Amino acid sequence: MADYTDNEMMAISAGRFAKDGDILFAGTGVSMLATTVAKRIYAPKAVVFFETGGIDPSLEEIPMAVSDLRVMSGTAMNSGLIDAFSIVGHRRLHTIAFLGAAQIDKYGNLNTTCIGDYSRPTARFSGSGGACDVAALASGVITFMQHERRRFVEKLDYRTSLGWHNGGDSRSRLGLRRGGPLAIVTNLCVLKFDENTRAAYLAEYYPGVSVSTILENTGFELDVSRAVEAVPPSAEELRILREEVDPERLIL
Amino acid sequence: MNGYPEIKDKLMTVEEAVKRFIKEGSQIALGGFTVARNPMAIVYEIARQAIRNIHLVCHSNGQALDVLIGAGCVRRVEIAYGGNGRFAPTCVRFKKAVQEGSIEFEDYSNYQMSLRFLAGALGIPFVPTKSGLGTDLITHEGFSQETRKERKVSRKKFALAQNPFDDKDDQYILLPALNPDVALIHVQYVGDDGTVRMKGLTFADIEEAKSADAVIVTCEEIVPRSFIRLDPDQNSLPPFLVDAIVRVPYGAHPTSCYSFYDYDARHLNLYRRIAEDDELFKEYLDEWVYGISSREAYLDKVGAATLAGIKANRVLGYTPGLCRK
Numbered sequence: 216m217a218d219y220t221d222n223e224m225m226a227i228s229a230g231r232f233a234k235d236g237d238i239l240f241a242g243t244g245v246s247m248l249a250t251t252v253a254k255r256i257y258a259p260k261a262v263v264f265f266e267t268g269g270i271d272p273s274l275e276e277i278p279m280a281v282s283d284l285r286v287m288s289g290t291a292m293n294s295g296l297i298d299a300f301s302i303v304g305h306r307r308l309h310t311i312a313f314l315g316a317a318q319i320d321k322y323g324n325l326n327t328t329c330i331g332d333y334s335r336p337t338a339r340f341s342g343s344g345g346a347c348d349v350a351a352l353a354s355g356v357i358t359f360m361q362h363e364r365r366r367f368v369e370k371l372d373y374r375t376s377l378g379w380h381n382g383g384d385s386r387s388r389l390g391l392r393r394g395g396p397l398a399i400v401t402n403l404c405v406l407k408f409d410e411n412t413r414a415a416y417l418a419e420y421y422p423g424v425s426v427s428t429i430l431e432n433t434g435f436e437l438d439v440s441r442a443v444e445a446v447p448p449s450a451e452e453l454r455i456l457r458e459e460v461d462p463e464r465l466i467l
Numbered sequence: 468m469n470g471y472p473e474i475k476d477k478l479m480t481v482e483e484a485v486k487r488f489i490k491e492g493s494q495i496a497l498g499g500f501t502v503a504r505n506p507m508a509i510v511y512e513i514a515r516q517a518i519r520n521i522h523l524v525c526h527s528n529g530q531a532l533d534v535l536i537g538a539g540c541v542r543r544v545e546i547a548y549g550g551n552g553r554f555a556p557t558c559v560r561f562k563k564a565v566q567e568g569s570i571e572f573e574d575y576s577n578y579q580m581s582l583r584f585l586a587g588a589l590g591i592p593f594v595p596t597k598s599g600l601g602t603d604l605i606t607h608e609g610f611s612q613e614t615r616k617e618r619k620v621s622r623k624k625f626a627l628a629q630n631p632f633d634d635k636d637d638q639y640i641l642l643p644a645l646n647p648d649v650a651l652i653h654v655q656y657v658g659d660d661g662t663v664r665m666k667g668l669t670f671a672d673i674e675e676a677k678s679a680d681a682v683i684v685t686c687e688e689i690v691p692r693s694f695i696r697l698d699p700d701q702n703s704l705p706p707f708l709v710d711a712i713v714r715v716p717y718g719a720h721p722t723s724c725y726s727f728y729d730y731d732a733r734h735l736n737l738y739r740r741i742a743e744d745d746e747l748f749k750e751y752l753d754e755w756v757y758g759i760s761s762r763e764a765y766l767d768k769v770g771a772a773t774l775a776g777i778k779a780n781r782v783l784g785y786t787p788g789l790c791r792k
Binding site for chain 2 (some may be wrong): 243244266267276278279281284285287289293294295296297300324335336337339340342343344345346351352373374377390391465466
């Protein structure tokens, strides 16, 4: 049995995508861990920023919301939403956004709005927030998901945030000059997107997770022919995550 | 209330500010963001005065939105996000109201709502963006055609247009400007000349205030002109854009106010649990809103130990080591 949790594996798997010089856009929850872990381990020269306008906070303590005071402390600059979105979509910057969702489809389009009929839903969620905006404007998006069949669906109940649209070059034909989903990081595996079809495929399954389990929990067709086993977190990665990033275990 | 001759016409109590500027059916912009600087003192007073049929416009709001909806004050909302971060990923009374069909709602995104306030502030009728193309934000409409005829409601949710400066196919979403009746903003400082200073993140508060027909500002402290004008680069709004000023220490509680106090995590967690149950929620409102006779009574109820516990470190801006579970 592995000696790390799902959230730890997810934060580390996502953090590994960050490169020095990237501007990392964090949301709430696991995405905050992932951006913090990325900066502390994989990309110390990456900058973490928040849609609310906090740029490069010290993050001595983990924020509980994107408006948390910890997002405003030790920053290079505090600004507002309009300024923040001018950075997400800035032509000179490589911005990676971390998002979560209630539902996702095979092209990485996301639902954070509702289940059921829009006007009278059976379950209402928070709504877009800045998710629709960063999905449209950022250089790339990594989405965290609990890997369940009801969440990995053929058709979303509501499309809040754009991924690869209907696949192929359909996203760029909308006039969006860059961006699109890079990966889906789940509690079972990492999915990436085919360069041509833009459909999700299984890239890495976590140690101890079988491919058949992943297929059982995915509600759309999934190519598994390119799958390899993921590298488990190292002792040092886990130490930093547990002792430095989230010592109070607010999210882990 | 004396001793500030320059703002004596604007200084008032929350009761007076609400009576004067907020009416049945008012369109209200809520300042702050999820769990930060929500204009709670004004919101509680709106609930106490039982003002109904309010039309809320906000990007991401949390506690203020949820209490107003829960107290039955809200008829419709235009919103990007109703949540309290980790304390309530979706605001509970907001969620219930949408699921039960008891409020009208229209979804936008944070950037879209911020742009709509900006357009309103600039006095232009609409603003273009790429954000939202290919999504259901532009295929699903929440408001009925009847609602679209009402005062302060735009005739359409959005429109699509081609970039007129380019021959290529290049489509944009045009978003209608917002000019709410009133913006409610809670800030750290107001000078005794009426100048407003927000600390920490400003979210879209400045755009909201500039877009509104009237602005109510509640503040932690009223400070001398000599202080606020010593470092004018730090200021957020000029005096002439503010209509009502109310000094309300802890006016954003249980949400946070940078450099003054952190969020009251215990209160927000308790609220989430209570809000799930209609009966308990009614008791909560009785206890924390209707039954509160004065600001002193409210602070007494929160308690000195809690207030001391959430007091922010002035250098860091938050409360290090605060129990947040």
